[in-house]
Amino acid sequence: MEPRQGAQAIRRALAVLRILAAGREDGVPLAEVVRTTGLTRPTVHRIVHVLIEEGIVERHARTGRYAIGNQVPELALARPRPSRLLMAANPSLQRASAAIGDTLFLTVRTGNDTLCVDRRIGVYPIQVLSIEVGARRPLGVSSAGVAILAAMAAPEARKIVAANEKRFEAYRTDVATVLGEVTAARRLGYGMREIGLVQGTKSISTWIKTPDGQPAAAMTVSAVRTRLGPRREQEVAEILLREARIIEQAIGG
Amino acid sequence: MEPRQGAQAIRRALAVLRILAAGREDGVPLAEVVRTTGLTRPTVHRIVHVLIEEGIVERHARTGRYAIGNQVPELALARPRPSRLLMAANPSLQRASAAIGDTLFLTVRTGNDTLCVDRRIGVYPIQVLSIEVGARRPLGVSSAGVAILAAMAAPEARKIVAANEKRFEAYRTDVATVLGEVTAARRLGYGMREIGLVQGTKSISTWIKTPDGQPAAAMTVSAVRTRLGPRREQEVAEILLREARIIEQAIGG
DNA sequence: CGTTCTTGTCCATATTATGGACAGAAGCAG
DNA sequence: CTGCTTCTGTCCATAATATGGACAAGAACG
Structure with a gap:
């Protein structure tokens, strides 16, 4: 029942986000996302950069690492807090x-x-x-x-x-x-x-x-x-x- | 410079999420998401249900409305609070x-x-x-x-x-x-x-x-x-x- | 019991995402 | 300097994926 299809890209983007979340504020280098998700590098690169354009992911200028962006807590405000x-x-x-x-x-x-x-x-x-x-x-x-x-x-x-x-x-x-x-x-x-x-x-x-x-x-x-x-x-x-x-x-x- | 391509589905999913966020706890009916995003109904339906499987979206049992799910604030915890x-x-x-x-x-x-x-x-x-x-x-x-x-x-x-x-x-x-x-x-x-x-x-x-x-x-x-x-x-x-x-x-x- | 609203599903199609291959940049060793 | 390794970024032909028109069925209303 689980696997509804027609949205591979969305699932992959979410997998990437979860890995980035594990990196907290400091974020995660691209190569590590590639390793832990098992996706190819072009795919991860594309996903991450689209998410940056959308404000969902941020890139740290100094380190080049990718991290969860501003817009995620903004979306989270839609839910009642505390849980x-x-x-x-x-x-x-x-x-x-x-x-x-x-x-x-x-x-x-x-x-x-x-x-x-x-x-x-x-x-x-x-x-x-x-x-x-x-x-x-x-x-x-x-x-x-x-x-x-x-x-x-x-x-x-x-x-x-x-x-x-x-x-x-x-x-x-x-x-x-x-x-x-x-x-x-x-x-x-x-x-x-x-x-x-x-x-x-x-x-x-x-x-x-x-x-x-x-x-x-x-x-x-x-x-x-x-x-x-x-x-x-x-x-x-x-x-x-x-x-x-x-x-x-x-x-x- | 902005429009990087190869991720239409991801952008669309995010557009849907932003509309759902506007619905707060109560959420938004599918038809309204269709109207405000301008996407077709099968597309929105597919996106929303994949997001449900992924825990990013929830559906309220009584009303059938779709709302931002549990996993969004969980991802948001990766960022320092308060901003x-x-x-x-x-x-x-x-x-x-x-x-x-x-x-x-x-x-x-x-x-x-x-x-x-x-x-x-x-x-x-x-x-x-x-x-x-x-x-x-x-x-x-x-x-x-x-x-x-x-x-x-x-x-x-x-x-x-x-x-x-x-x-x-x-x-x-x-x-x-x-x-x-x-x-x-x-x-x-x-x-x-x-x-x-x-x-x-x-x-x-x-x-x-x-x-x-x-x-x-x-x-x-x-x-x-x-x-x-x-x-x-x-x-x-x-x-x-x-x-x-x-x-x-x-x-x- | 038609009318209008909603949500859900199918599947042929073509648009879209994919990833192999290439390439540059940065760090390090000799 | 040169070779080696690690990282990130880009291209594009191809295959696989997401798309949306069409159909269907349920719910609310008068």
């Missing part, structure tokens, strides 16, 4: 942040990516602030991504991981490792990474499902590893799991 | 709002549209709140649009107004009327509408130019007409003009 999820999650994030004291993230799934949409800084003096709101990563490379994959049907998770294969090497991981972590997360009931994307950090993530059973988001605690021994890991996971269920209720009702 | 302009304008808006007491709007130009990006409610008990952040109109139908057109080179303004012709009738105006108001605004030094989009209101707008002389935004005061007699109009215009120059400095430096 349903952000409103529903707000009280839980506040409670959990107060109870745990380490940095808390809310991450959504968008296509084959995870996207950080909220961050709460805790009271403990050492905070892991590497991930900012807007950070976008291939599903699978962060503990949030692993949690979200773990909450999906195994075949779908495998499909996404396979689709992201080309992008994994930039994060020094691969399909097999990711699938291993996903399996582990299914057993545990939550996602976990002993070695976070930043050296010396550890992360714990619970998934949040929509009423129809699809995982839509993950709630993550990141801290320096020594703060998250086995005992505290258990405590933190319990808080996250409890709040995740509350958020699910808030979305559903 | 340069919003930061630069913030102190001026605060000062002007305090000094004037009526509702104040900051409106940018985006393509052939005006887009309200900030609104400040004043202290006076009767406020004109019809325009919300995110409201999008064809350039020319609001006093902000007239001001922005007045700040551009006349031929370019005429071109934009001509391009918007099809959309004017929905706002009960036409090309000749708009061009007349633009000429009047050039003489006055600011845009003005005795009859606002809402009955009984009056609006005054000053333009804000980027360092290269292109108008990028407008600052508008809207109030019930009786609040804006000739004398007060003069006062308000002076405040707006002063603050507009300050914002231009802040953008330039």
